[in-house]
Amino acid sequence: MQAINIGILGLGTVGSGVIKLIKDHQKKISGITGRQLVIKRAVVHNPDKKRNVDLSGITVTTDINDLINDPDIQIVVEVMGTVEIAKDYIERLLRAGKHIITANKDLIAIHGSQLAELADKNHCDLFYEASVAGGIPILRTIVSSFAADRIIEVKGIVNGTTNYILTQMSQNNVSFNEALKSAQKLGFAEADPTNDVAGIDAAYKMIILTQFAFGMNVTLTDIKTTGIQKIELADIKQAEELGYKIKLLGIAKLIDKRISVSVGPVLIPASQPLAAVQNENNAVLVTGAAVGETMFYGPGAGELPTANSVLSDIIAVTKDIVMKTTGSRFNEFSQEGKTASKENVFYPYYISLKVKDRPGQMLKITRIMSEINASFHLIIQTELDEENARVVMTTHQVSESQLDAILNGISKLKEISVIAAYKILPGQQ
Amino acid sequence: MQAINIGILGLGTVGSGVIKLIKDHQKKISGITGRQLVIKRAVVHNPDKKRNVDLSGITVTTDINDLINDPDIQIVVEVMGTVEIAKDYIERLLRAGKHIITANKDLIAIHGSQLAELADKNHCDLFYEASVAGGIPILRTIVSSFAADRIIEVKGIVNGTTNYILTQMSQNNVSFNEALKSAQKLGFAEADPTNDVAGIDAAYKMIILTQFAFGMNVTLTDIKTTGIQKIELADIKQAEELGYKIKLLGIAKLIDKRISVSVGPVLIPASQPLAAVQNENNAVLVTGAAVGETMFYGPGAGELPTANSVLSDIIAVTKDIVMKTTGSRFNEFSQEGKTASKENVFYPYYISLKVKDRPGQMLKITRIMSEINASFHLIIQTELDEENARVVMTTHQVSESQLDAILNGISKLKEISVIAAYKILPGQQ
Numbered sequence: 001m002q003a004i005n006i007g008i009l010g011l012g013t014v015g016s017g018v019i020k021l022i023k024d025h026q027k028k029i030s031g032i033t034g035r036q037l038v039i040k041r042a043v044v045h046n047p048d049k050k051r052n053v054d055l056s057g058i059t060v061t062t063d064i065n066d067l068i069n070d071p072d073i074q075i076v077v078e079v080m081g082t083v084e085i086a087k088d089y090i091e092r093l094l095r096a097g098k099h100i101i102t103a104n105k106d107l108i109a110i111h112g113s114q115l116a117e118l119a120d121k122n123h124c125d126l127f128y129e130a131s132v133a134g135g136i137p138i139l140r141t142i143v144s145s146f147a148a149d150r151i152i153e154v155k156g157i158v159n160g161t162t163n164y165i166l167t168q169m170s171q172n173n174v175s176f177n178e179a180l181k182s183a184q185k186l187g188f189a190e191a192d193p194t195n196d197v198a199g200i201d202a203a204y205k206m207i208i209l210t211q212f213a214f215g216m217n218v219t220l221t222d223i224k225t226t227g228i229q230k231i232e233l234a235d236i237k238q239a240e241e242l243g244y245k246i247k248l249l250g251i252a253k254l255i256d257k258r259i260s261v262s263v264g265p266v267l268i269p270a271s272q273p274l275a276a277v278q279n280e281n282n283a284v285l286v287t288g289a290a291v292g293e294t295m296f297y298g299p300g301a302g303e304l305p306t307a308n309s310v311l312s313d314i315i316a317v318t319k320d321i322v323m324k325t326t327g328s329r330f331n332e333f334s335q336e337g338k339t340a341s342k343e344n345v346f347y348p349y350y351i352s353l354k355v356k357d358r359p360g361q362m363l364k365i366t367r368i369m370s371e372i373n374a375s376f377h378l379i380i381q382t383e384l385d386e387e388n389a390r391v392v393m394t395t396h397q398v399s400e401s402q403l404d405a406i407l408n409g410i411s412k413l414k415e416i417s418v419i420a421a422y423k424i425l426p427g428q429q
Numbered sequence: 430m431q432a433i434n435i436g437i438l439g440l441g442t443v444g445s446g447v448i449k450l451i452k453d454h455q456k457k458i459s460g461i462t463g464r465q466l467v468i469k470r471a472v473v474h475n476p477d478k479k480r481n482v483d484l485s486g487i488t489v490t491t492d493i494n495d496l497i498n499d500p501d502i503q504i505v506v507e508v509m510g511t512v513e514i515a516k517d518y519i520e521r522l523l524r525a526g527k528h529i530i531t532a533n534k535d536l537i538a539i540h541g542s543q544l545a546e547l548a549d550k551n552h553c554d555l556f557y558e559a560s561v562a563g564g565i566p567i568l569r570t571i572v573s574s575f576a577a578d579r580i581i582e583v584k585g586i587v588n589g590t591t592n593y594i595l596t597q598m599s600q601n602n603v604s605f606n607e608a609l610k611s612a613q614k615l616g617f618a619e620a621d622p623t624n625d626v627a628g629i630d631a632a633y634k635m636i637i638l639t640q641f642a643f644g645m646n647v648t649l650t651d652i653k654t655t656g657i658q659k660i661e662l663a664d665i666k667q668a669e670e671l672g673y674k675i676k677l678l679g680i681a682k683l684i685d686k687r688i689s690v691s692v693g694p695v696l697i698p699a700s701q702p703l704a705a706v707q708n709e710n711n712a713v714l715v716t717g718a719a720v721g722e723t724m725f726y727g728p729g730a731g732e733l734p735t736a737n738s739v740l741s742d743i744i745a746v747t748k749d750i751v752m753k754t755t756g757s758r759f760n761e762f763s764q765e766g767k768t769a770s771k772e773n774v775f776y777p778y779y780i781s782l783k784v785k786d787r788p789g790q791m792l793k794i795t796r797i798m799s800e801i802n803a804s805f806h807l808i809i810q811t812e813l814d815e816e817n818a819r820v821v822m823t824t825h826q827v828s829e830s831q832l833d834a835i836l837n838g839i840s841k842l843k844e845i846s847v848i849a850a851y852k853i854l855p856g857q858q
Contacts, residue, residue, distance in 0.1 A: 292734055
C-alpha cells in the first residue's frame with residue numbers, strides 16, 4: 001500500500017496523541033483512505049527530552065529545514081503552539097507545497113486569512129478543526145451541513161477551564177479563587193490562567209467560529225470580552241434561584257446583516273441544553289434559519305480528543321491527495337461584514353448592585369432607568385453585609401448603549417456600586 | 430455559470446422545503462459549489478394537487494421515466510416515502526447514472542447495502558443524511574470526524590414523537606393516552622402512531638447508525654425493541670424522584686467486539702445531557718475510545734430541518750461532480766459483526782411491580798433474585814390501589830438473560846405482576 005509521509009512540529013500532549021492514534025487505528029484508516037499513514041519526522045525544541053510515546057521509526061530533529069526539504073513529506077501537523085514562529089514555519093512549509101494541519105487557534109484567529117491565501121496559491125490544504133472545541137467537529141460540520149442554510153447565531157461554551165471553574169463554584173459553593181486553585185491542582189487551569197479566565201481564549205475561538213458561520217472576519221478588538229474573575233458565588237446562587245445557570249458564553253449574532261460578537265458571563269435558562277454543559281466540556285449551539293437550533297457537545301481539550309480532530313483533518317487531506325482535489329479552502333464562505341453598533345444589540349440584563357442600606361436608594365436607581373427609557377422585570381434585595389444590601393434587578397430588553405448609560409449613571413452615585421451586569425438569554429418557547 | 434439539473438420524487442413537506450431552500454440560498458450555494466442548482470422535474474402521484482410552494486420552471490409529471498430518460502438530470506432527490514416503489518425507482522435511476530439523495534430511512538435500513546452496491550457499480554453517489562435525526566448532520570459527522578477513532582457506543586433519542594409524548598407526560602402529569610392525543614392534535618404524532626410509539630421508527634434509525642458507527646449490518650430482528658405505550662405516569666414520576674428521566678433510547682454498543690442494539694424506555698441520570706433533550710428534539714451521543722462523549726442535538730424532523738440535510742447532500746454530490754470524485758460510498762467503514770448474546774449484555778434495571786398487599790410478598794421476590802445471583806440496589810413500596818402496592822426496585826448490574834429469568838420467575842407468581850422493566854444508564858464520573 002502506498003504511504004503518505006507526515007511531519008510533525010511539536011511532541012507535546014497533542015503531538016503524542018496523534019502518534020498514538022495513528023498507530024492504534026492504522027488498519028481502519030487504511031481501509032478508508034487506501035493509504036498507509038507514516039509519521040516520518042518530528043521537529044522539537046529539545047530532542048533529548050523524555051517523551052511518553054513510542055517514537056520508533058520517527059526521526060526527531062530540531063531543524064525545520066529537515067521537514068521543508070524532505071520531498072517525501074506531504075503533510076505537516078503543527079502542534080507546537082506560539083504564534084509568530086509557527087506562522088513563519090507554516091509559511092515556509094506551504095511554499096514548499098506541504099499540506100498543513102494545525103491546532104493553533106491564536107495563529108488562525110490572528111493570521112488565518114493570510115495563511116489561507118498562501119495555501120490557495122500553493123494548491124495546499126490548510127485545516128484546523130482542532131483549533132476550536134478540541135473534540136467537537138464543529139468547523140467541518142458548519143462547512144458541510146450548513147452550506148444551504150443561513151446561520152443566524154452561534155453561541156458557544158468554548159473554554160473548558162472557565163466552565164470547569166463555574167461548575168465547581170455552583171456545585172461546591174466555593175469562591176472563584178478557591179475553584180481556580182482546585183482547577184490548577186487538577187490540571188484544568190494553567191499556572192497563569194489569565195488567557196482563559198479573562199475570556200481571551202474564548203474570544204479567539206469566536207473569531208474562527210464567526211469566520212465559518214458568517215464568512216466574516218472580525219478581530220479581538222471587535223469583540224466585547226468580559227472574564228469570569230469577578231463573578232461572585234452569591235450571584236451564581238441568585239441566578240440559580242431565578243432559574244438560570246451562569247456560563248462564560250461566546251455569542252456571534254447577525255443583527256440586520258451586521259455581526260455582533262461578545263464573550264462574557266451570561267445567564268442561561270436552566271431548561272436549555274447549553275445550561276447542562278458541565279465541568280471542562282464544551283458545546284456550540286448553531287441557529288440556522290432553516291434548521292433551527294442544533295447543538296454540538298463534547299470535550300473541549302485533552303490529548304486524545306484534540307488528536308482525534310487532528311486525525312480527521314489528516315484523513316481529509318489524505319482523501320484530497322488520493323482524489324487529487326487538494327487546495328480548496330477549509331471554509332469557502334466569505335462575505336463583507338460590518339460589526340453592529342451598540343444601539344442595535346438588545347438583551348435583557350441581570351444587574352447586581354452593592355447598595356448602602358438606607359431609604360431613597362431605589363429611587364435613585366429607578367430614576368436612572370427611567371431617564372433612558374429602560375424598565376425592570378424584577379428587583380430583589382438581600383443583605384450583603386452590615387451596612388450594605390445586595391440589590392439584584394433584571395431588566396427588559398435594553399441596548400448595549402442603554403446598558404452603558406445605566407452603568408455609567410450608577411457609577412456616579414456614591415453609595416451604590418455595580419457588582420455584575422450580565423446578559424440574560426431568552427427562554428425557549 | 431454551469432447548471433446542475435435536479436429531479437425530485439415527491440412534493441410533500443420535505444420536497445417543498447428543498448425547493449424553497451434552493452431558491453432562497455441560490456447565491457450562497459453557487460458561491461460554494463461554482464454551480465447553479467436547478468430543480469428541473471418533479472414526479473408526483475397527483476399532479477393536480479395544490480401545493481404550498483412556487484413550482485415555476487419545474488415540469489411536474491407522474492411518470493418516473495421522464496426522470497430516467499432526461500440526460501440533463503444528474504441528481505435525483507427521493508422524498509416520496511414507501512419502501513418497495515422507491516427501491517424500484519432508485520434502482521432504475523442508479524442504472525441510468527443518476528446520483529441519489531433520499532430521506533427514506535425504512536428503505537435504507539432494509540435495502541441500504543444492496544443500493545450502495547448498485548450505486549458503486551454505476552459510479553453514483555447515494556447519500557441519505559436526512560434519514561436519521563432530520564436536522565442533525567450525524568451521519569456525515571460520523572464518517573468525517575470519527576474515522577480515526579474507534580466508536581464504542583452510540584446512544585440516541587431518534588424519534589421526536591415519542592420524546593414529545595414522554596416530555597408532555599412528565600411536564601403536565603398526564604397519561605400516555607392523553608399525551609398521545611395532544612401530540613396528534615398538534616401534528617407531532619400521526620393518526621396511526623404505531624410505528625413511532627412501538628419503537629419501530631427508532632429501530633430503523635439505529636440500524637443506519639450502527640452501520641455508520643460500527644460498519645456492521647443488523648436487521649430489525651437483531652434489535653430488542655420496546656415501545657412506550659405501556660409507560661405509566663407513576664413510573665415517570667418515581668424515576669424523577671430517583672434522579673432520572675425516562676426516554677425512548679436507542680443503544681448500539683460494542684461488547685467484546687460483538688454488537689448489541691436495543692430500543693426501549695431507559696432511565697437516564699438527570700445530570701446527563703441526553704436527559705435534557707425535550708419535546709420533539711432528537712440527540713445522538715457518540716462515545717469514541719479517543720474522543721470520549723460527544724453529543725449532537727437538534728430538530729429530528731420538520732420541513733426545513735430535513736430539507737436542509739437533503740440540501741447538504743445535494744451540495745456534497747455537486748462538489749463530487751465538479752471534482753469528478755463521485756461514486757465513493759457515503760460510509761466506507763465495514764467489518765464483520767455478530768450480535769452479542771444475552772449473557773454478555775449487562776445493565777442495572779428499574780423494575781416496577783404490582784403486588785397484592787399482604788405479608789410475605791417481598792420474600793418471594795428476593796428468593797427469585799437470589800436464585801439467579803442478582804441483587805437489589807433499592808426497593809420502594811408505595812400504594813397503588815386499595816388492594817395492591819407498587820413495588821419499585823432497582824437492581825445492580827444483571828445480564829439480559831438474568832433479567833429474563835427474573836421476569837419469568839415473577840410472571841409465575843399469582844399475586845405479583847410486572848408493570849415495567851427498564852434499563853438504567855450509569856451516571857457520569
